[in-house]
Amino acid sequence: xxxxxxLLALGVAPVLFLALxxxxxxxxxxxxxxxxxxxxxxxDSGSATADPAACAADVVRTPGTLTIGTDSPAYxxxxxxxDPTNGEGFESAVAYAVAEKLGFTGDAVQWxxxxxxxxxxxxxxxxxxxxxxxxxxxxxxxxxxxxxxxxAAAQAVIVIKGSAGExxxxxxxxxxLKLGAQTGTTSLTAIRDVIQPDSDPVVFKxxxxxxxxxxxxxxxxxxxxxxxxxxxxxxxxxxxxxxGQFQPETGAQEEFGMLFEKGSPLVDCVNQALGVLREDGTLxxxxxxxxxxxxDVPVLQQ
Amino acid sequence: MSDWRPSARQVERDATRRRLRMRxxxxxxxxTVVVIGLLLWVVTASPGWPRVRxxxxxxxxxxxxxxxxxxxxxxxxxxxxxxxxxxxxxxxLVAVVRSTTTAALxxxxxxxxxxxxxxxGVPTLLVVILAGFGIPALxxxxxxxxxxxxxxxxxxxxxxxYVAEVFRxxxxxxxxxxxxxxxxxxxxxxxxxxxxxxxxxxRRVVPPLLNDFISLQKDTALLSSxxxxxxxxAAQDYAAYNxxxxxxxxxxxxxxxxxxxxxxxxxxxxRRMMRRERAGVR
Numbered sequence: 001x002x003x004x005x006x007l008l009a010l011g012v013a014p015v016l017f018l019a020l021x022x023x024x025x026x027x028x029x030x031x032x033x034x035x036x037x038x039x040x041x042x043x044d045s046g047s048a049t050a051d052p053a054a055c056a057a058d059v060v061r062t063p064g065t066l067t068i069g070t071d072s073p074a075y076x077x078x079x080x081x082x083d084p085t086n087g088e089g090f091e092s093a094v095a096y097a098v099a100e101k102l103g104f105t106g107d108a109v110q111w112x113x114x115x116x117x118x119x120x121x122x123x124x125x126x127x128x129x130x131x132x133x134x135x136x137x138x139x140x141x142x143x144x145x146x147x148x149x150x151x152a153a154a155q156a157v158i159v160i161k162g163s164a165g166e167x168x169x170x171x172x173x174x175x176x177l178k179l180g181a182q183t184g185t186t187s188l189t190a191i192r193d194v195i196q197p198d199s200d201p202v203v204f205k206x207x208x209x210x211x212x213x214x215x216x217x218x219x220x221x222x223x224x225x226x227x228x229x230x231x232x233x234x235x236x237x238x239x240x241x242x243x244g245q246f247q248p249e250t251g252a253q254e255e256f257g258m259l260f261e262k263g264s265p266l267v268d269c270v271n272q273a274l275g276v277l278r279e280d281g282t283l284x285x286x287x288x289x290x291x292x293x294x295x296d297v298p299v300l301q302q
Numbered sequence: 303m304s305d306w307r308p309s310a311r312q313v314e315r316d317a318t319r320r321r322l323r324m325r326x327x328x329x330x331x332x333x334t335v336v337v338i339g340l341l342l343w344v345v346t347a348s349p350g351w352p353r354v355r356x357x358x359x360x361x362x363x364x365x366x367x368x369x370x371x372x373x374x375x376x377x378x379x380x381x382x383x384x385x386x387x388x389x390x391x392x393x394x395l396v397a398v399v400r401s402t403t404t405a406a407l408x409x410x411x412x413x414x415x416x417x418x419x420x421x422x423g424v425p426t427l428l429v430v431i432l433a434g435f436g437i438p439a440l441x442x443x444x445x446x447x448x449x450x451x452x453x454x455x456x457x458x459x460x461x462x463x464y465v466a467e468v469f470r471x472x473x474x475x476x477x478x479x480x481x482x483x484x485x486x487x488x489x490x491x492x493x494x495x496x497x498x499x500x501x502x503x504x505r506r507v508v509p510p511l512l513n514d515f516i517s518l519q520k521d522t523a524l525l526s527s528x529x530x531x532x533x534x535x536a537a538q539d540y541a542a543y544n545x546x547x548x549x550x551x552x553x554x555x556x557x558x559x560x561x562x563x564x565x566x567x568x569x570x571x572x573r574r575m576m577r578r579e580r581a582g583v584r
Contacts, residue, residue: 117538120545122353143357143545180529184542203539204529209435213529216438218447 052276053103055269060128066104068095069114069127075207076231077290078133084111090227090290091131094150097282098258101273116184119259120144128266129258133225135186136257144262147270149255150283154245155190156229156297158222160214161241165221168243171195171300177220182207187223190248211237227291244300360548367540367549374533375556381454381522381532386515388458393465394504398495400466401473414466421463427524430456434528453525461518468510472503505575512568516561 061067070091073082080088087096087106099109112127119130120143129147136146157174159165165177174195180202181187191201202219204210210222211232224232226245233240248254260267277283308316345351399407399414421429433456434449446452476499484494526535533556537549 117542121547122357123350137543139543140545183535183539188539189543200531202529203531203535205527205535209527209529212435212439216435216447218438218449218529 052101052269052272055272056102056104056266059265059269061126062110065108065110066099066102067110067112067126067128068099069112069119069125069130070132071116072113073208075228076235077227085109088290090151090286091133093286093290094277094283095131097277097286098270098273101276102269125261128264129260129270131258133228133256134259135254137254145260145264145267146257147260147267148274149257150274151287151291152255153186153225153227154247155187155223156226156242156245157300158214158224158229158232158237158240159220159243160217160237160239163217163220165243166241168221169298169300171246174221174300178202179221179223180204180210180213180219181223182210185225186248186254187225190246191223194246194248207232214240226297230291242297245297246300356546358547358551360546363540363544363546363548364552366544367537368552370536370540371533371549371552371556374531374536375553377450377530377532378519378522378557379560381450381457381525381530382515382519385454385457385461385518385522389461389465389514389518390511392458392462393469394500396462396466397469397473398500400470401495403491418463418466421460422467424460426457426460426521427527429460430524431527432456433459434525449525449528450530453528453530457518457521457525461514461521464514465511468507468514469503471510472507473499475506476502508575509568509572512564512571516564516568519561519564520557 056066057063068084070079070084074084074089074092075082076089078089078091080086080092084092084095087093096106096109099106114127114130114132116132116134119125119132119134120140122143133153134140134146136149140146157165157168159168165174168174168177171194175197177197178199179191179195179197181191182204188201188203191197202213204213204222207224207228210219210224213219214222215237221243226242229242229245233242258270260270274283348354396414396417399410400418402411430453433452437445437452437455438447480498480502481494484498489497523532523534526532526538529535531539533553534550537553540549541547
């Protein structure tokens with residue numbers, strides 16, 4: 001009867017120690033400057049003044065630096081050469097334009113890699129905002145905060161030239177094809193809810209897998225938002241072609257928004273900045289520069 | 303017999319034993335309650351717990367995602383049920399080839415050694431990706447493009463190498479006196495392998511083989527990278543749209559529900575085998 005008690009004491013000690021060692025401590029106030037719940041005065045100062053720079057100065061994680069997250073690889077035409085810091089590509093350009101309005105010069109912008117899957121994880125974020133072609137949906141907005149939309153993308157259907165999918169003119173004609181899209185995208189939602197194909201859609205982890213599967217003939221067609229589709233067919237898969245585009249008519253039009261930690265006081269500042277950029281035409285010209293040529297793709301009948 | 307009574311000393315001993323048993327049971331209970339209570343308190347009292355409960359343990363999201371997750375889980379089950387027999391055959395074959403001594407079979411031995419070295423060294427995920435994207439890219443006639451089967455092939459290749467080494471360890475563990483005895487009885491090397499060594503070796507490696515089998519079950523989730531829509535991928539897909547990780551916990555529960563009985567079975571089998579081999583010796 002002696003041994004079990006001895007063993008028990010031996011077994012309990014480290015567990016107790018472990019439990020005490022990681023006893024809960026609220027470290028959100030010490031680790032970051034961003035409060036985990038909205039501070040009442042922050043939103044007041046945000047809506048009262050029209051100057052986004054004054055609004056943002058005190059609420060960024062690291063004073064003097066704007067930390068922006070995006071996934072790696074960062075795809076064209078949203079970014080350029082997988083380098084968000086060069087200011088090239090639509091989202092990089094938008095991010096720097098917003099940063100400037102918030103009072104941060106190019107040097108004061110810090111980029112951090114945020115895989116899409118972890119961008120909505122609970123807990124303090126390591127970025128002030130994340131810009132990564134993330135569609136705003138009500139369900140997502142329960143967990144994180146979004147800025148106003150900065151782009152609304154149509155869906156494009158990409159096939160290999162000369163394959164079964166070429167010559168499709170309506171959405172219903174797509175039903176017989178084996179279709180694929182990346183997980184978590186509006187493209188996949190469009191397949192599931194709008195096209196509703198005969199066979200289950202093929203779901204990809206990332207765009208690279210989708211492109212490879214299309215090249216290999218493992219799917220007949222892949223869906224992507226129009227700018228991405230342009231880049232894929234123009235540069236990455238010259239054998240590919242866009243057979244058509246459509247705007248999924250499911251509820252409100254889905255737009256891309258910047259993602260924030262829930263309750264971040266920075267949301268209002270960024271929305272002010274986006275408002276200014278929209279009014280003075282900067283947003284349009286950035287879109288014209290990086291996401292042009294939208295006109296000559298046939299629209300698929302729904 | 304009926305008028306036997308325990309002596310006063312015996313009664314006292316029994317009472318002492320009972321008291322000690324009670325004491326140790328009480329201490330065990332109190333310690334367990336304290337430890338588990340403390341762990342629960344640490345988790346639930348943490349500042350982020352409401353968010354965590356909402357994101358990882360939401361009953362609504364568990365219910366909403368369950369049909370898709372379960373549909374994916376059948377793919378996992380089908381995958382490892384199909385793969386395991388093939389792996390066992392391949393592993394045993396490679397192990398036997400590596401255990402041969404005939405000079406003429408040297409090229410085969412070399413090939414088998416190269417195979418085990420290569421596929422144990424390359425991470426399973428890479429084998430899966432190479433098979434799933436590389437084989438279709440070859441554009442060969444008559445070979446499927448379906449990543450379910452290509453992924454199955456990759457799992458068999460990768461696990462075959464591990465299982466071959468388990469089998470070989472089993473073969474090596476059979477005492478040389480067994481081979482010598484077989485030789486004395488006039489059995490050829492092949493016959494000795496077939497009737498003397500392999501039956502004993504196989505019995506001996508059943509627990510590590512079941513261990514690999516459990517590992518295989520979990521590794522079927524690797525096929526999500528070649529777009530097999532299995533349970534973990536289905537869960538991640540739901541999570542991506544709803545920003546809620548609960549389905550991943552659901553998948554974990556499904557896997558655990560599958561592996562725990564198998565682990566207990568492995569334990570039981572190991573104990574039974576030990577009992578038999580030692581034939582009553584403790």
